[in-house]
Amino acid sequence: MHSSITIVGASLAGVRAAEALRTEGFKGNIKLLGDEPHIAYDRPPLSKSFLEGEMASEKLSLLTTEKINELKLEIRTDSKVSNLDIETQTLEVKGEVEEFDALIIATGARARKLPDTEKINGIHTLRSLDDSIKIRDSFKAGNPKVVVVGGGFIGCEVAATASTLGIEVTVVESQDVPLSHVLGEEAGKVISELHIDNGVQLKCGVEVQEIKGEDKVEGVLLEDGTLLEADLVVVGIGAVPNTEWLENSGLTIENGVCCDQTCLAAPNIVAAGDVARWEHQGYGKSIRLEHWDNAAEQGKHAALRLLQTEAEALPYAPIPWFWSDQFDRKIQLAGISDPEDDFEVIVDSPGEGRYTAIYGNEGRLKAVLGINRPRHVMQFKSLMENKASWKEALEFARGIG
């Protein structure tokens, strides 16, 4: 039995891992090390309700003082970890070498930035509480013209929030239809229309050429020559897993920390959440997700793995699920969709803002998209868990459509 477990990355996956260790009866020392100045907090509201302005930051907290005491956690904020060595089972915290018996890697991901824009004020990415506070303050200051670069889920949410606040906002997206690389063109269009109907300007099928402005942003120049005036630019062009601190550690890093089916990266070392790439037994390939539900569940699974023998260990093979809130719509996707999949719309009632569609491939149900249709999403998710065929899914759809 390990006497001390170190968790690096004090966010959702890390906190859930710590909780799971105690629930399972682990009595040893648990260190929870994070490089942020804040105690663990929840990120999804940062582009939604928190950004809209009413919510206090305490409401985001994932750990109360009571909880920390109850779980007997040794928590350190502002503690960047580096130089993991899996041979000696050591790592460095702010330059000091520390040993561990077992390690949980939960360093998540960070927002990808536009190159050469660091010196220009008014350009933000959105990943942390501090990022959200800065954008929120800029939303409140006067009547800013906002350009969102990237029409992915976070970009779309920021645009929806800005627009709800009455702020003029333009989304620039290099694909012809936002989100089409995930949802396909047809479903992507449903979401674009939602934005257009709510007053968001969309500039699609065009790349950003240059950000204009010396020390303060003035505009965004697009490759087709359009110049969009801007006081605030929010960049939402994806996330990069935080694995730099693991270079030379001996672990395999390939767009994430590579783990086996059970979340084990090396003996006594597991990874979970946005940073982890693992062999998903159900899909027969390795995947990495950036979903809230996955970070929570994988944090738990990975932590328990450390307390199990190889024979006891279970594969981690969930059906992925995530949600995105845009305007008054709850968008949910369960499974893994591919724009090339067979695609069937089951409910399309624009008046009520409701929409359900399913994705299939090789005779199997692969994903379900729901807009204000949580019940359907969960029903099809259950079907996926039971490995339903495409035919079975279509039959089920006839019953509910």
Added chain:
Amino acid sequence: MRVVVDFDLCESNAICMQIAPDIFEVRDDDFLYVLDETPSEDRRSNLEESVQRCPKQAISIEE
């Protein structure tokens, strides 16, 4: 044990319904209904999972 849902927090995403369909149901009107407010002890582990998986921390168990 008693299931308590904070309906001000709940956003009807039906995660709990998938885990414990005999306790939670999100109906066509998009509201969550608690079907069984006092489930029997053998439902505890499912219920605890619902508490944990709810992204809004809207569910709690009162003993």
